[in-house]
Every structure is written in structure tokens, then in C-alpha cells.
Amino acid sequence: MTAPATRRRTAWRLALPAAALVLVALCLRAPFAAVGPLLAELGDELTLSTGALAVVTALPLVCFGLVSPFAPALAARLGLHRAVLLGVVALAAGIVLRLAGVPGLFAGTVLLTGGIAVANVLLPAAARAEYGNRSAVVLGMIVAAMAASASIGAGLAQPLAAAGGSAVTGLLLWVVPVLAALLGMAALTRARRAVPPPPAAPAGARTAVLRDRVALAVTLFFGFQSLSFYAMLTWLAEVLEAEAGVSPVAAGGLLALAAALGLPASLVVPPLAARRPGQGAWVLAGTLPVLAGITGLLVAPAAAPLLWTVLYGVGTGISFPLAMTLILQRTRDVGQTGRLSASAQSVGYLVAATGPLAVGLLHEVTGGWAPGLWLLLGVVVAQLTVGLAAARPRLVGESV
The missing domain is CATH 1.20.1250.20 (MFS general substrate transporter like domains)
Known part of the structure; x- marks a missing residue:
């Protein structure tokens, strides 16, 4: 193999893990950022009071806080990449679950934000595992993708609801990019299947x-x-x-x-x-x-x-x-x-x-x-x- 071909192959090997992690990050804000612009429509479609809608908007932050402490233990048990993959699976399942009426809206929000919380916590560690001392650049790309995800979620909420014919269906359409992220993360996880999981936390580390x-x-x-x-x-x-x-x-x-x-x-x-x-x-x-x-x-x-x-x-x-x-x-x-x-x-x-x-x-x-x-x-x-x-x-x- 020629030197230029070798360099190109090396460049691809360096870029692909970052692409998978950034693709996951692009899905970590839009599924709940899209809810705010659709609150009035959701209230009408599901006959929800203003107080109930306020709970829906508060659930993501509460779930982030409650689930985040358990992400490192999950990575120690399953492996870092598998744990991120599991978070993306939970995110996709939660989006689909929101179709099931009022109970589904609440349960799906809890499930999808639980999955987001796991990915939130572990993506910096995954970037470090992949790139070591060069991980700050990849972390910047991941955080930028999260910021873009919030803007995209809010900006496309109404157009997707109009395209889907209802607010609930509009929220379902966010499963499409999540499935793409799922495939990318699954490929990276398979490539890293021989990598041992990070060590369990020392006693009392929490x-x-x-x-x-x-x-x-x-x-x-x-x-x-x-x-x-x-x-x-x-x-x-x-x-x-x-x-x-x-x-x-x-x-x-x-x-x-x-x-x-x-x-x-x-x-x-x-x-x-x-x-x-x-x-x-x-x-x-x-x-x-x-x-x-x-x-x-x-x-x-x-x-x-x-x-x-x-x-x-x-x-x-x-x-x-x-x-x-x-x-x-x-x-x-x-x-x-x-x-x-x-x-x-x-x-x-x-x-x-x-x-x-x-x-x-x-x-x-x-x-x-x-x-x-x-x-x-x-x-x-x-x-x-x-x-x-x-x-x-x-x-x-x-x-x-």
C-alpha cells in the first residue's frame, strides 16, 4: 500500500469514531427541545392541563440528575461503548413510547431522557478512550452537536408536526436521526468489542x-x-x-x-x-x-x-x-x-x-x-x- 493510501486509511480510522460520537450527540437535545414549541398542541390533542404540561417540561432535567450517577457503573459492567449504545436504544424506545397517549408521553419522556443522561455522562469518557490527550477537539465537536441539536429541535418542531399531521406524530419523527445514530454507535461498539470495560469505581467513590x-x-x-x-x-x-x-x-x-x-x-x-x-x-x-x-x-x-x-x-x-x-x-x-x-x-x-x-x-x-x-x-x-x-x-x- 502506498504512503498516501496509508495516510488516508489512518485518517478514516481516526475520523470514524468521532463521527459516531458526534452523531449520537446530535440526538441528545432535539427530542425534548421539540416539546416546548408544541405544548399548546399537545395540550389540545391529549387534553392535558397547563400544570401537567409543566411537569413534562421539567422531567428531562430531573431525570438527568437522577440517572447520571449510575452511568459509570453501567459502563463498568457493560463496557463504555456498549453503555452509550444502550443509552441510544433507550432514547429510541422512549420516542416511540410517546405515541401511547398521556401515559406514554410521561413514560416515554422518562425513558428517553434516562437514555440521554447515560450518553451525556459517558460521551466525554468515550472521547477520551478513543483519542487520549487529543480528546478536547472531539469533545468540542460533541458539545457543539448538542447545542445544534437543541436549536434544530426547537426550530423544526412545528414543521415536523405539520408534516406528520399532529404534534405527537411530529415528536415521533425524531426517531429517524436517532436510528442513524444507533447504527453508527453499534458499528463503533462492534469494532471495540475487545476493549475491556473501565474499572469499577473504588469503594466510596460515589x-x-x-x-x-x-x-x-x-x-x-x-x-x-x-x-x-x-x-x-x-x-x-x-x-x-x-x-x-x-x-x-x-x-x-x-x-x-x-x-x-x-x-x-x-x-x-x-x-x-x-x-x-x-x-x-x-x-x-x-x-x-x-x-x-x-x-x-x-x-x-x-x-x-x-x-x-x-x-x-x-x-x-x-x-x-x-x-x-x-x-x-x-x-x-x-x-x-x-x-x-x-x-x-x-x-x-x-x-x-x-x-x-x-x-x-x-x-x-x-x-x-x-x-x-x-x-x-x-x-x-x-x-x-x-x-x-x-x-x-x-x-x-x-x-x-
Whole structure:
């Protein structure tokens, strides 16, 4: 075989695992991001109250938090690639189950988000297993694919519902890309069938994160940035309408812009942040814009709503891929990466589920958005504090 042919074959072998992992990541947000734009239609088709619909939208974050701690144990038992594959299978089954009326909507949402939680936790470890010290670039591609998945899910929700003839059928159509991801991950799993599973966690490793300062700082940073992001996703449009006098259509467009800013940040932040031992400058880059954006919404919301939105979106767009990068940078091996990813995402998504609820309750009690914005300002200050601690060039303890 000639040298160019050998190089091409090597390039394909390097690219194909990344392609399979990115394909999985592209399916990890759209199936539940598509629900929000279809809530009114789902309520009419399934005769669901507003409260019941609110539970449907809260279930994914709660499931992420509850299921994430068990993903490393699943990988230790089945193998890393098989565990990710099982997560994709559960995702596909949950999408199909949502066809079964109201019980199916709730049960399917739990099943599919459980599968997503497993893949969320294990994809960073899978990237590390495939690419070692070069995994930051692949992680950036994975996080960018997740951001794109959320945008695609929200943007195509109504067109797919129209194409399918109902909201429920529109949600079913998301099984098509998931099946493609299933085939890709199945091929990668088969190619790695001889790879031994990561070692089981040492005794007490699940709770050791609460005693290790580095792991705790990474976990809290993940949690606070998640709360900030999901509070933005839930309430920013309402704040812009009420406080800045923006029309509903324009507010929705500004929110879409803020969410879309996470896509380029996801591609840039992991490889650049991984080049240096410490990531303190990136923590500042991810938190200071959010502080400025929230302060603007508090002090002069109508003066520059586009600027406040962009600042909020830039900061949250940087913070999520940075949180994922810190999980890689602060751990020693594949097994430890999976365990820290599990703890960070478990705590993070449970914290994130409380954020939108707290802001909404404060608005209901006070009739204004200022108390909720002050709460978010405090959360971002805490995010900055723990982020600077997590960014210091140290590794978590051996037992975590």
C-alpha cells in the first residue's frame, strides 16, 4: 500500500469514531427541545392541563440528575461503548413510547431522557478512550452537536408536526436521526468489542466527590452554569417582553440568538482551554458577560435588549463547553472522567431544575422579574467563585 493510501486509511480510522460520537450527540437535545414549541398542541390533542404540561417540561432535567450517577457503573459492567449504545436504544424506545397517549408521553419522556443522561455522562469518557490527550477537539465537536441539536429541535418542531399531521406524530419523527445514530454507535461498539470495560469505581467513590475540593468545585461550576442557562432558556423571552417592551416575536428571536451563540463557542473553547494548565481566564470570559447582561436587564432593560441578550448568550455559551472541558482536565484516566462527569451532571441538572422554578415563583409572588434576576446575579457570582477554584491546574484525588 502506498504512503498516501496509508495516510488516508489512518485518517478514516481516526475520523470514524468521532463521527459516531458526534452523531449520537446530535440526538441528545432535539427530542425534548421539540416539546416546548408544541405544548399548546399537545395540550389540545391529549387534553392535558397547563400544570401537567409543566411537569413534562421539567422531567428531562430531573431525570438527568437522577440517572447520571449510575452511568459509570453501567459502563463498568457493560463496557463504555456498549453503555452509550444502550443509552441510544433507550432514547429510541422512549420516542416511540410517546405515541401511547398521556401515559406514554410521561413514560416515554422518562425513558428517553434516562437514555440521554447515560450518553451525556459517558460521551466525554468515550472521547477520551478513543483519542487520549487529543480528546478536547472531539469533545468540542460533541458539545457543539448538542447545542445544534437543541436549536434544530426547537426550530423544526412545528414543521415536523405539520408534516406528520399532529404534534405527537411530529415528536415521533425524531426517531429517524436517532436510528442513524444507533447504527453508527453499534458499528463503533462492534469494532471495540475487545476493549475491556473501565474499572469499577473504588469503594466510596460515589460520595468521595463531596470530600474532594477539586471535584466539588467542578461539580458546583457545572451546576451553577446549568442553572443560569436553563433559567435563560425558560424566562428570558418573558423578561424581555415585560421589562424591555420587546414584542413576543422579537423576544423569541433574541432567545434563539442567545442559544445559538453556544454553537461556535462549543467548537472553540475546549481545544483552546485545554492548551493551558489553568483555565481561569476562560472562567472570567464565561461569567463576566452574564453578570453584565443580567445587570443590564436589572438597571436599564429597554436601553439595549439586544446587547444584554448577546452578553447573556455569549457567557452561557462559553460556560457549558468549559464545564465539560474541566471534567477532562481535572481527571487522570477514563474511569475517573466518567465518575466526575456523572457527579457533575447529576448535581448540575438537579440544581438547574430548581432555577427556572425559583425564578418563576419569585415572579408569581412579587409580580415582577427583578427578584428573580437578583437571584440569578447571585448564582453567577457563586459560579465565578467556584469556577476560579475549579480552573486551578490540579487533579482530583485518586479515589474519586
